[in-house]
């Protein structure tokens with residue numbers, strides 16, 4: 455009996471390897487800043503310039519953190535920015551890493567876990583996505599109501615990091631309803647129309663085929679991309695309140711005659727970035743006021 459108690463105690467004292475890895479990044483960040491974020495923000499493809507006009511308290515390059523994955527995609531810089539937005543302390547991921555770059559899911563969600571452990575209770579995920587719903591058009595913003603993750607491995611596969619959350623976390627309100635209501639109010643106040651829909655993360659890096667997009671539409675998918683879902687799952691696991699906004703940069707494969715390309719994605723994201731920035735700023739203000 456005593457032995458069982460001792461081994462349980464030992465398990466609590468000895469950190470799991472995955473948790474140790476997160477902690478060593480946190481320790482490294484804490485040597486440079488004691489900034490405590492309330493909100494974490496992930497900037498997607500072509501949306502990275504949001505960070506350029508902020509007053510930055512501190513910034514940390516991903517490459518300066520131990521064993522940290524660094525993005526290889528153009529349009530994705532790699533650093534954490536620590537800044538006050540409307541007086542709210544926010545940690546921003548300027549550039550994310552993607553599963554298609556060859557990293558493990560554990561790598562891809564590491565930054566999310568770090569931002570959660572730094573203190574962020576709310577996570578705002580943004581991305582560029584293809585419109586699957588035929589009523590969407592390039593330049594639209596879509597608030598993610600739910601997701602389908604059938605095409606990618608679950609980031610929680612493997613040993614559960616009990617320090618972060620339970621083995622079998624509930625996902626029924628992953629994209630926090632209250633946050634979505636706030637976002638919808640903000641959209642109305644700013645006169646920025648917002649669509650809502652189900653997002654699916656496909657593996658990439660090739661875009662989907664027209665047959666896949668027809669199948670996804672039948673499954674109930676409204677927008678498709680190559681990120682976000684795994685990050686949302688990891689954040690939900692550790693109890694963060696999650697919201698996601700897609701910038702619809704193109705109609706998904708097969709809907710229009712033209713082929714898809716990354717330049718178009720960046721060009722459309724660039725075209726709408728001013729309203730996107732306004733939207734994000736106001737969302738940060740309103741969702742933290744409402745707390």
Ligand code: HPA
Pocket residue numbers: 582583584585656661662678679680703704705706707714719
């Ligand atoms: N498919 C997948 N990812 C994307 C797309 C798309 O059509 N557009 C932007 N990211």
